[in-house]
Amino acid sequence: MVVSPIAVLDIDGTLIDSNYQHALAWYRALRSVDAVYPVWRLHRLIGMGGDQLVTAVGGEELERRAGERAREQQGKEVDALIEEMTPLPGARDLLVAIKERGHRLVLASSAQQRHADIFLDKLDARDLADDWTTSADVEASKPAPDLLHTALKKLGAPPDASAVMVGDSVWDVEAAKRAGMPAIVVRSGGFGDDELREAGAVALYDTPGDLAKALDDTPLA
Known part of the structure; x- marks a missing residue:
């Protein structure tokens, strides 16, 4: 299976x-x-x-x-x-597309609780995400891998479970690398493609919506 x-x-x-x-x-x-x-x-x-x-x-x-x-x-x-601060183009579409493909979905945020709550509401994501994290869940944030390990733990999954990270910065990619996850990146972080690829990003997209349309070409197919 x-x-x-x-x-x-x-x-x-x-x-x-x-x-x-x-x-x-x-x-x-x-x-x-x-x-x-x-x-x-x-x-x-x-x-x-x-x-x-x-x-x-x-x-x-x-x-x-x-x-x-x-x-x-x-x-x-x-x-x-x-x-x-508003959702990026296609942000919720990406969450829906991921869930429609049968993936478990955890939102790995290092934001303060009150800010994470606002973001979840802006995305209308509470019924889509299986769980989420905030800064209160970890002692060391990105580029340390702790937040990603905690995200898996929230779903009852072991640290070596098969998982894919989606982020926007070289710090996300570094955290994913340390956690043993491939990283897909959207360009909204403002980093250059060369920096992101050198850090280890496996794919780059302009917006979450672009990634949603191309999921079949990624590790989240």
Whole structure:
């Protein structure tokens, strides 16, 4: 019997158009703790979890001095921008197409609970997803594989279960690689095709809708 792989989908930036708002939210949050970085540098880190982003951009000293304050403020800045974050073209169509093919579907988000709830409602995804994660479910976020392992655990599946990741950033691809999953990527993360392929992406699509139409050509056939 052929077992359909589990579909593990990122939400932020993959299904919801939110990456550039997150970059701006991080800019404002870091500025509030006297740490100013160009927005383009912050954008390059979106998709990495907030528990790691502060150190990645400013080093251990910034993390020790202001990491928790910056993350708390970033959450507030996202609150102010979240109405501008909308589903990407064909996002819900992709979820429907995956379920119609018999895959179990888990949404692997590292967003704060209140933001994940809003995204689920924007996608009308609660009846489609078998389960989902939030930042409260893991100690280490992407590019660590913990979130993907937790996503499988939510479905009662072992860490080595057959699964496919769908994301939008090199950090998603790296997490998938560490978790032993092939990664399909949509270009909404703003990374170059060469970067994504070098990271290990097995296929690239402009939008979730484009991926939904091409599922038969992917590991989620």
